[in-house]
Amino acid sequence: MKKISxxxxxxxxxxxxxxxxxxxxxxxxxxxxxxxVLTVKGGDLEKTYSVEDLQALEAAQAEFKxxxxxxxxxxxxxxxxxxxxxxxxxxxxxxxxxxxxxxxPELANKADTIVAxxxxxGGLTAEDGAFxxxxxxxxxxxxxxxxxxxxVIQ
Amino acid sequence: MKFNTRELxxxxxxxxxxxxxxxxxxxxxxxxxxxMSGTLMAAIGLSxxxxxxxxxxxxxxxxxxxxxxxxxxxxxxxxxxxAPMIGILSEALIAELVLTLFRRPTRPAVLAAGGMGxxxxxLHPFITNPILYGRGIxxxxxxxxxxxxxxxxxxxxxxxPIVLGLAGVHLILGILAGWIAWxxxxxxxxxxxxxxxxxxxxxxx
Numbered sequence: 453m454k455k456i457s458x459x460x461x462x463x464x465x466x467x468x469x470x471x472x473x474x475x476x477x478x479x480x481x482x483x484x485x486x487x488x489v490l491t492v493k494g495g496d497l498e499k500t501y502s503v504e505d506l507q508a509l510e511a512a513q514a515e516f517k518x519x520x521x522x523x524x525x526x527x528x529x530x531x532x533x534x535x536x537x538x539x540x541x542x543x544x545x546x547x548x549x550x551x552x553x554x555x556x557p558e559l560a561n562k563a564d565t566i567v568a569x570x571x572x573x574g575g576l577t578a579e580d581g582a583f584x585x586x587x588x589x590x591x592x593x594x595x596x597x598x599x600x601x602x603x604v605i606q
Numbered sequence: 607m608k609f610n611t612r613e614l615x616x617x618x619x620x621x622x623x624x625x626x627x628x629x630x631x632x633x634x635x636x637x638x639x640x641x642m643s644g645t646l647m648a649a650i651g652l653s654x655x656x657x658x659x660x661x662x663x664x665x666x667x668x669x670x671x672x673x674x675x676x677x678x679x680x681x682x683x684x685x686x687x688x689a690p691m692i693g694i695l696s697e698a699l700i701a702e703l704v705l706t707l708f709r710r711p712t713r714p715a716v717l718a719a720g721g722m723g724x725x726x727x728x729l730h731p732f733i734t735n736p737i738l739y740g741r742g743i744x745x746x747x748x749x750x751x752x753x754x755x756x757x758x759x760x761x762x763x764x765x766x767p768i769v770l771g772l773a774g775v776h777l778i779l780g781i782l783a784g785w786i787a788w789x790x791x792x793x794x795x796x797x798x799x800x801x802x803x804x805x806x807x808x809x810x811x
Contacts, residue, residue, distance in 0.1 A: 542744060544748065550756060552762075554749055556745050
């Protein structure tokens with residue numbers, strides 16, 4: 453009985469240690485506090501965008517799970533922020549709760565990989581946030597919602 | 607290595623148990639987005655397989671238990687099964703190799719087999735993701751660092767503490783799996799000592 457209690461205690465401590473902790477020093481807002489500013493950064497470059505800023509760029513559309521989204525091509529956004537898409541090693545999309553997804557250059561530069569700010573039927577849902585990634589045909593976890601930051605790894 | 611019918615049935619029982627847990631609990635963990643669900647499933651699965659090895663101490667029995675579990679994984683509904691199937695097979699194979707190195711399923715052997723089997727899950731994406739999903743090694747590495755950073759509340763730039771921390775957690779969980787297997791397996795052996803379910807020639811390798 454004592455052995456079992458000790459074992460359960462060890463498992464509980466380990467599981468507790470495995471609980472998701474927010475990244476230390478992270479400036480990302482708490483989940484639910486919809487961020488309406490998107491930061492694109494990497495190295496010395498950093499630029500922030502509002503929905504209006506993205507609307508001023510060339511629009512693109514992409515479909516995911518039966519919803520057609522409107523936004524800008526990720527590669528266009530990176531170029532606008534001062535990055536050369538041909539020189540990137542990877543792109544990281546960061547959600548407001550600290551969740552991340554990493555993309556290979558080939559995926560980031562695909563024509564239908566977009567940063568969405570609306571759907572063809574109207575605005576994004578509260579669950580999507582102000583911005584979301586849309587990568588048609590890719591697994592759900594790569595289609596980051598509540599997008600607040602795009603990090604470029606060169 | 608040749609098994610008689612009773613041994614095959616024993617392996618099928620433990621393999622089925624591992625498979626059923628993978629299908630049920632694995633899917634539940636996936637839906638609930640439990641952190642390190644793959645690692646937890648590996649630890650639970652290996653604790654079942656290693657219990658089976660103590661109950662049936664025959665060379666190859668752990669791997670065959672994994673083969674049965676991975677075949678059952680095919681029946682998972684609504685989820686990708688190829689990568690988990692490869693994972694189950696690899697974990698069972700690594701545990702089998704470690705047990706073979708130790709020659710007899712002693713307590714240190716079972717703990718080491720659990721530890722190494724679960725530690726493998728850290729490397730699993732580096733093997734399956736490029737083949738199955740065409741993902742690059744660098745991006746998988748970034749994913750690993752991000753996962754560790756979130757788990758330990760660290761910045762993903764400090765790769766060494768993250769990798770060491772993840773390896774440590776995996777090893778501890780694996781050793782725990784081995785510890786549970788040793789306790790349960792030994793209890794089963796005692797419970798069924800002399801029964802027709804137990805092999806007459808124990809530790810036949």
